[in-house]
Amino acid sequence: MADKNFQLHDQVEMKKPHACQTNLWEIIRMGMDIKIKCVKCDQIVMMPRREFTRKMRRVVVHHED
Numbered sequence: 001m002a003d004k005n006f007q008l009h010d011q012v013e014m015k016k017p018h019a020c021q022t023n024l025w026e027i028i029r030m031g032m033d034i035k036i037k038c039v040k041c042d043q044i045v046m047m048p049r050r051e052f053t054r055k056m057r058r059v060v061v062h063h064e065d
């Protein structure tokens, strides 16, 4: 089962790659909505937490506190 325990500044892979062909995003805000930034082109996408959990495939890099 994929690791879906995510936290701020983790880098995650989504089920659908970004238009720039990159599939690595950094979580830059967490709350009712999740804000993620494409690590390649810096585009920012915001979506409700429930939607994010559904669209996220796995955590690639865990942020160390």
Ligand SMILES: [Zn+2]
Residues within 6 Å of the ligand: 018, 019, 020, 021, 022, 038, 039, 040, 041, 042, 043
């Ligand atoms: Zn991108």
